[in-house]
Amino acid sequence: MQAVKVYNYREVDELVFLDISATKDKRLPDFSLIDDLADECFMPLAVGGGIRSIEDVHQLLKVGADRVVVNSATVDVPGLISDIANTFGSQSVVVSIDARKTSPGNYEAYVESGSRPTGHTPIELARQAENTGAGEILICSIDRDGTMDGYDIDLIKNIASSVSIPVIASGGAGNYKHMKDALDAGASALAAASIFHFTEQTPLEAKDYLQSLGIPTRRSFK
């Protein structure tokens, strides 16, 4: 809750709140926690983790989520993405794809917090997501997540060139240059966590840096 208040104060552009062990632990989304978070969150809020049904989505939107992020259920619950898109609109559903490198240039998509291989490439899942009505792809490199070694640029290029919906890059941001690289690779937006939690770098400085390179970012409203 404190983190949400800080990010709101710091004017981050969007908050992505993922309960990454929910599906694995067979938990539903924590609706009452999301309700409380959303009340302090005056910026866009995307929520994921444990979503299995259209009812879960309805409930999350009701308590204040703007968009839902679906990972495991995209392969486990056929038809869920198109159901969400048809009911709430494409803009309300983000499909997240966790990718692990299997050999140079090759990736496999995993679900349940990266613990279960799907047998699909991330590109296959991204195209399927777009075709079934997803509004955005959140592509996360399992290998880079938490390392702060930089986004997986090849992975981002793969996905961004395979779909025409926006792609959010996730996993590996350690400095502002990494962010620029991911945008150059075709990402429309950047997700980052460790860099803001474990270093002195801030969302505002990141935006200043990108702005100085001619990349439009949101300016603070006084």
Place this chain on the structure above:
Amino acid sequence: MTRVAIVNNGLSNLDSIFRVLQECGANPFVTSTPAELQNATRIVLPGVGSFGKAMQNLRETGLADQLQEMVVTDGVPFMGICLGMQLVTQSSEEDAGVSGLAWVDAKVKKLQTSSPTERIPHVGWNEIFPSDNVPLFEGIPAGTDFYFVHSYHVDCGDVTLPISHTPYCGDFVSAIAKDNIMGVQFHPEKSQKAGFRLLNNFLKI
């Protein structure tokens, strides 16, 4: 205190707009019945979801008729947000054949990309360029960023309708106004300080 009705069309995130209106000092209430709607001195119609489902819901509940009477006949200040703005038009490419509330001369069309870097849906923060001397945008300069999430935009037949535009997919109308009827394509309730300012302006109109 201003009693602001937030119209519940069954599919929206209503909590966010409720919280912001509360922070702005208004007295918001969520309603899905025509009888309750009568108590409002301001009306906000938020919206996610599809045009067809939302219109069907407004008609089945009797809200469409009640809104018509209060907004069009009695002149209660009204703001449509995102899909809520689109619903005041005549129709939408999203669900061909479904009539909108048709309070203004405009139709909803799908966004079309105008450069390879643009993607649809249009998601994220983008600049708005308001017309001069619009009360809704008082204190909000050209180039202020607001939060957008949408695939459709309002194409105005009435050239006096647009009060702001946004340079994306060519250039689209990001806000409209006709007397007491206002609509914004972006989400003021998710646009932090700029959004607070806009909603405060709306409460003063």
